[in-house]
Amino acid sequence: MSVEESEKTKAIGPAPEEDLIKLTSREKKKxxxxxxxxxxxxxxxxxxxxxxxxxxxxxxxxxxxxxxxxxxxxxxxxxxxxxxxxxxxxxxxxxxxxxxxxxxxxxxxxxxxxxxxxxxxxxxxxxxxxxxxxxxxxxxxxxxxxxxxxxxxxxxxxxxxxxxxxxxxxxxxxxxxxxxxxxxxxxxxxxxxxxxxxxxxxxxxxxxxxxxxxxxxxxxxxxxxxxxxxxxxxxxxxxxxxxxxxxxxxxxxxxxxxxxxxxxxxEKHWDITSSERFDILKEYVNYGLEHWGSDNEGIEKTRRFLLEWLSFLHRYIPVGVLEQTQKINQRPPLYRGRDHLETLMISKSAKDWIKISEMLLGPTPPDFEFLPKHKANAYG
Ligand SMILES: Cc1cc2nc3c(=O)[nH]c(=O)nc-3n(C[C@H](O)[C@H](O)[C@H](O)COP(=O)(O)O)c2cc1C
Known part of the structure; x- marks a missing residue:
């Protein structure tokens, strides 16, 4: 922005000209x-x-x-x-x-x-x-x-x-x-x-x-x-x-x-383990309960948002099991996790995501169902 422009006065506040509070753009936060x-x-x-x-x-x-x-x-x-x-x-x-x-x-x-x-x-x-x-x-x-x-x-x-x-x-x-x-x-x-x-x-x-x-x-x-x-x-x-x-x-x-x-x-790849990934989920659940509340309603809200997130998270393929770096638009090959938790975390099934949510938040209410809102597939 030129000096002349930055000196110009800017108006904030509701319409009538006489009510306008003048603010120079020099004062604008940057x-x-x-x-x-x-x-x-x-x-x-x-x-x-x-x-x-x-x-x-x-x-x-x-x-x-x-x-x-x-x-x-x-x-x-x-x-x-x-x-x-x-x-x-x-x-x-x-x-x-x-x-x-x-x-x-x-x-x-x-x-x-x-x-x-x-x-x-x-x-x-x-x-x-x-x-x-x-x-x-x-x-x-x-x-x-x-x-x-x-x-x-x-x-x-x-x-x-x-x-x-x-x-x-x-x-x-x-x-x-x-x-x-x-x-x-x-x-x-x-x-x-x-x-x-x-x-x-x-x-x-x-x-x-x-x-x-x-x-x-x-x-x-x-x-x-x-x-x-x-x-x-x-x-x-x-x-x-x-x-x-x-x-x-x-x-x-x-x-x-x-x-x-x-x-x-x-500037490196992190070969993150399943338990380190699970710790991130625990952290999310704690923040969720803090944000949405720790009563039943808060727990179920946290669960819904966690499940939405799991519908993206399962697409991660651990670098340690890949020969080439994962690309966002490539469909992951079929593979088995290095331990039981990793296998659970890569599952494409909503039932398994619900299982993970139960490990963190306890059993789901009766007749619980989940369909992800976003289907923005990473690999088309
Ligand atoms: C689940 C989801 C929600 C999104 N919501 C918004 C949004 O509220 N506002 C927006 O500008 N873009 C939204 N986007 C688009 C992203 O901000 C971003 O522009 C897009 O995903 C491309 O970046 P990426 O290839 O890194 O994902 C959304 C994308 C996804 C996958």
């Missing part, structure tokens, strides 16, 4: 985005207990689960619970999803004023029909004048940085992220994360890091984070160095092996 490991926002799975684990294992930046601006404005208690921060989250943001610029601006102002967070992110990637049809999530990539109004309005009322998380575009062969990034530089956006897939594409093809690289050049000097398919420290190193991004965001890699952050920082 984040040093360089070289940080960013745990992706993950609906349902990226809850506070999970983020605590990722923080302990080396994640630098964390973000709450996507929250709908309209629900926050209506005071929905469950939506407000989604944006709660743990004290270990030292660079923490909230991801907002919405289609109406005015509601998003109001919500940003409210969050900035009422709760301590370090940044707010606009969700421009959500592919879910319900969100998309209403013009939110990835539909914002097609509604650029609304987006401009939304972004300019939000940066005006916020004292903390605004970031955008987008995909390459809506359609596979019509990438538009580069042109939005070019404009975002003029809108006072602090950082953009680009998930290298279109809305249409889902997880079936690998993320396009060549395009991410092109966008990092367009974004400069605004930092760009690259996102997609990072599963080992080698993936991280290769994509970070080759694309020239400021940092990398990790989603499924952290769900399948939350120790990925430690592996990246220490």
């Amino acid at each position: 984040i040093d985005w360089r070289d940080k490991l960013y745990l992706a926002p993950l609906t349902t799975l990226g809850n506070l207990p999970f983020r605590r684990i990722c923080k302990r294992l080396g994640a630098d930046i964390t973000c709450g689960e996507m929250a709908l601006s309209v629900n926050l404005l209506q005071g929905s208690a469950s939506e407000w619970a989604l944006v709660k921060r743990h004290e270990s989250e030292d660079v923490y943001g909230i991801q907002l999803c919405g289609s109406n610029a005015e509601a998003m601006i109001k919500c940003a102002e409210l969050l900035d004023r009422e709760i301590g967070v370090d940044f707010i992110d606009i969700n421009m990637g959500c592919p879910i029909d319900l969100v998309y049809k209403q013009g939110g999530g990835s539909a914002l990539m097609r509604r650029q004048s609304c987006l401009e109004h939304m972004v300019r309005g939000m940066t005006k009322v916020m004292s903390i940085p605004l970031t955008l998380k987008m995909r390459t575009g809506v359609y596979r062969d019509a990438s538009v992220a580069h042109s939005i990034i070019e404009k975002a530089k003029l809108w006072d956006v602090s950082m953009v994360t680009l998930h290298g897939r279109s809305k249409e594409q889902r997880y079936l093809k690998l993320a396009d890091w060549k395009y991410i690289k092109e966008c990092a050049v367009v974004a400069d000097p605004m930092p760009l984070y690259g996102n997609g398919d990072i599963f080992t420290y080698e993936d991280y190193k290769y994509q970070k160095e080759n694309s020239g991004v400021a940092g990398v965001m990790i989603g499924r890699g952290a769900l399948i092996k939350p120790w990925i952050f430690k592996e990246i920082k220490e």
